Amino acid sequence: QVHLVESGGGVVQPGRSLRLSCAASGFTFSSHAMHWVRQAPGKGLECVGVTSDDGGEKHYADSVKGRFTISRDNSKNTLYLQMNNLRSEDTAVYYCARDRGDGYNSIDNWGQGTLVTVSS
Amino acid sequence: DVVMTQSPLSLPVTLGQPASISCRSSQSLVHSDGNTYLIWFQQRPGQSPRRLIYRVSNRDSGVPDRFSGSGSDTDFTLRISGVEAEDAGVYYCMQGAHWPPTFGQGTKVEIK
Numbered sequence: 028q029v030h031l032v033e034s035g036g037g038v039v040q041p042g043r044s045l046r047l048s049c050a051a052s053g054f055t056f057s058s059h060a061m062h063w064v065r066q067a068p069g070k071g072l073e074c075v076g077v078t079s080d081d082g083g084e085k086h087y088a089d090s091v092k093g094r095f096t097i098s099r100d101n102s103k104n105t106l107y108l109q110m111n112n113l114r115s116e117d118t119a120v121y122y123c124a125r126d127r128g129d130g131y132n133s134i135d136n137w138g139q140g141t142l143v144t145v146s147s
Numbered sequence: 148d149v150v151m152t153q154s155p156l157s158l159p160v161t162l163g164q165p166a167s168i169s170c171r172s173s174q175s176l177v178h179s180d181g182n183t184y185l186i187w188f189q190q191r192p193g194q195s196p197r198r199l200i201y202r203v204s205n206r207d208s209g210v211p212d213r214f215s216g217s218g219s220d221t222d223f224t225l226r227i228s229g230v231e232a233e234d235a236g237v238y239y240c241m242q243g244a245h246w247p248p249t250f251g252q253g254t255k256v257e258i259k
Binding site for chain 2: 062072074086122133134138140
């Protein structure tokens, strides 16, 4: 079955960088767009960005545009989120999520998430 | 961005009784392809979200048939025909018709 495992979270100072990874298995990774979604502690869900199946098209939320970059390595079945110039408001659990591909932003399966804490 | 507004935000329910959650969008969720992209997720305590319903009313594989979705355009509803203990958690609607996808604030279902 679909399995997504995020890693790379931790505590980081404001202004620093962090790279998250998401290892995918149980499906043909290269055939699916992939999303990053975050959830601040005790808060709701916010889409960070999406990449097409081949990585050629990407879209970002305004809140992270210019600071975060999504990439993927289909040979390694891995999705990445490079986060630069981190701010306190970026503190959240970051989930990678699969796009089922049967419509627009058709998110179905989620990973377990990795916590990023931005604090001095 | 499209604003998704859920109500109520808290829903205490007696076991076996029905429950209903409303989700309204600030813009129509009918895409130019003719489909309506509205999803419902369930998030149990300490877990990641699980998709229950996609495109308004289509149940995902393995989702009990006590869950149903309905609605159109800007007004949508998730119904649970008879709440079970395992249904406790937070329910989110999400629109995928417009970038960026946006979520409702969440409705916490508590079992009385």
